[in-house]
Amino acid sequence: MDPSEVSLNPATLQVVGRPRSHTIISMASQASVWSSVSTRSQPRLAVQAKQVSLVLLNSYEPVPILNRLNLNVQVGTIYGLLGPSGCGKTSFLRCLIGFQSISSGQISVFGYPPGDERSGVPGRGLGYMPQDLALHEYLTIGELLTYYGNLYLIDNETLKGRIDRLITSLDLPEKDRLVINLSGGQRRRVSFALTIVHKPRLLILDEPTVGCDPILRERIWESLSHFSTTDRITVIITTHYIEEARRSHRVGFMRAGSILVEDSPNDLMAKMGSNTLEKVFLTLVLNKTKDDVNKCDKPRQNHQTVHFNHHEEAVEVSDINECDGPMQRPRSVSYTSAIGPMKYPISEVSEINVDYQKPIKVKRKNLETRILFWYYTLSIVIQNITMQIKRTPTTIIVQFVIPLITLMCFCMFVGQIPYDLKIGVVNRESPLNLSSLFLDQVNKYVFTQVPFDSAEVAKLAGKSRSIIGWVEIPDNFTTSLIQRYRKPDDFTNATHMQSTIQLHLDVTNWPISITVERAFEQAYLEFVQKMMTRLGGNPAITKIPVEIPEVIYGSLELSDYSGIREFVSVGILVIISYTIAFGTTILVVLLEKISLIFERNFAAGVTTGQLILGHLITRVAVQSSVVIVLFIITLNLFEVSSKGSFVTAIMLLLVHSLTGATHGICVSAMSSSLFMASIFSNAVIIFFFIIGGVLWPYNSLPYYLKWIALISPICLPTESLRAVLVRGWSFTHPQVLIGFAVSLTWTLLFLLGALRSFKYGVSTAKR
């Protein structure tokens, strides 16, 4: 029989499940109800796992995580999933919710496979409390509860009432307190409140009591008992506080990916001859094998009497099933809580739980309704992210200020002529000669001339880098130069040497040495023209006989250096708009992913597409303003041409930011830690920066690298932006279009990569 077809009415269950014998069942004891029911009728199962195996692929080899795991959880019971750290509890829960696909076996949740809409899991039928707190730190308690309440489609009035009741009964601070200002225990209570705000029919709690004080732990267990007893919520809970799991109706002990044994805590303790569940745990997990346990699992001979009184906080077990050996002794176990009565009765929480007696009905939604619902959820996600962005204005300021400072620094010095360079002068001629005329022409802004008596001393200064080089002028320079000019046919080697100015340079700094060479060439041209005038020659013959009467694109007014600035600054603009979007997206998305906020959202029924789109839309909205401001500053302050359409240029930069943001989401989806993401992203960005034609024309790249550069997300979009700005090409020009095409293609690829990686998690299940 399909478990989902069984009536969920607790009254029916009690009738069906009433034992024929003289078993006494306390009304509060669902444990005994279920142990009786299970022997007499086919119970309705909330969760059933049959022979479930999971193998994950890490970087080196397949890792078996779950191994033929079998587990049954009946509706309206608390199931304690116990086991040593790393035995696979969380992995199983993730499979159950549908976050992780299993390698083999079968799981059904309320009769359907995980992820099936009819089970309501993930979605409104599930309350999932992940191991981490998974809370947005910059939202208030009220905003968080409202966010999840809206996702679960609770109407405003009802939600308001529930939030108030949850705050009171879980003893939370006022609802406009930011989560970041809460204590650890308060955060855990908020996390618990988010899990139950929508009256789910299945609660999955992964170590909800870890790090909680005894009062809080008691409160959580009290709530769970109430939910299962009164409201027939099914609870699956993992915990390392083994003794507290005695309040479950059934516990399953896991080891190495499979369930060793499943039973009610009292039965287990009796069978194992132990008076604490912790001893059972140690015996099972450390010493015993499954066979040892099964030896004791003989048919029950005695009736069972269980008293479980919530109000007195005591459990008594007597006349326990008999078993061979040490298991035969009847035992009486009592568990008394040291906690006094709760400040707020749990019934205040329970008031919100009413309607999970019925299976979730999935109405056939038409396409239009589905699309509307999809956009409704997306809009809630966007509102939530926007609220967080508003709460952290410093991050927006940083997004503006850091690129602005970078760009300003870049434009302030890249392409500017170096100045105040100390150059040594060894002039062997007497003053008032042509050598002095030459030295007068050397640019005084660029060079400070430092006279030296001999070449040896100048060389020592050059070696110690107190000067960048020195000029040496021979003692007979003027006479030899005039002779060279007047009698070029009578030109000897000695004349050549005597009429030559020698420049000794440190050429390790390329821009500096180029500056020196150019400055001296310029000084020499000016010197020769002045000399011609003095000697009665025609200065016009000293001009270089090559002219550029017109330019196709660009301007000759730009000096060499400002030309470099114009070339590189366009690339820098592209890199900044890409990397800021890339970096901030990685930070935001990866932090949400590793703090399990994404998991909580998925569990609430938000899809990967909605989360990705929500982040993309908000990121690009913030990024647009950054890009526009930077672009305007670059154009106006730093001599960058803007011949083409402003709108086309901005559009190119925005599409480029979008590529950066999707790249960030893709890296976040594939990374499991910030460390891994930062290593990966730094490597990628530096690679793109170097081969993307930002610093130097990509045409100089070796042939095979050129092709890699051309298909990279930086190179062609940078060329397109240059084409728009410097040449004034329009949107329809093929070289501009190709920039858009490359950016959009990469955006699509990154999106697909992100969707795939988020879907399958960091590791892929091997079938």
Ligand SMILES: Nc1ncnc2c1ncn2[C@@H]1O[C@H](COP(=O)(O)OP(=O)(O)OP(=O)(O)O)[C@@H](O)[C@H]1O
């Ligand atoms: N993505 C992964 N790739 C490879 N191995 C993984 C991955 N995730 C978990 N594991 C391994 O799977 C095993 C089970 O992990 P899981 O988190 O399910 O254990 P657990 O029982 O919940 O532990 P704990 O009680 O400490 O939370 C561990 O050995 C863990 O190292």
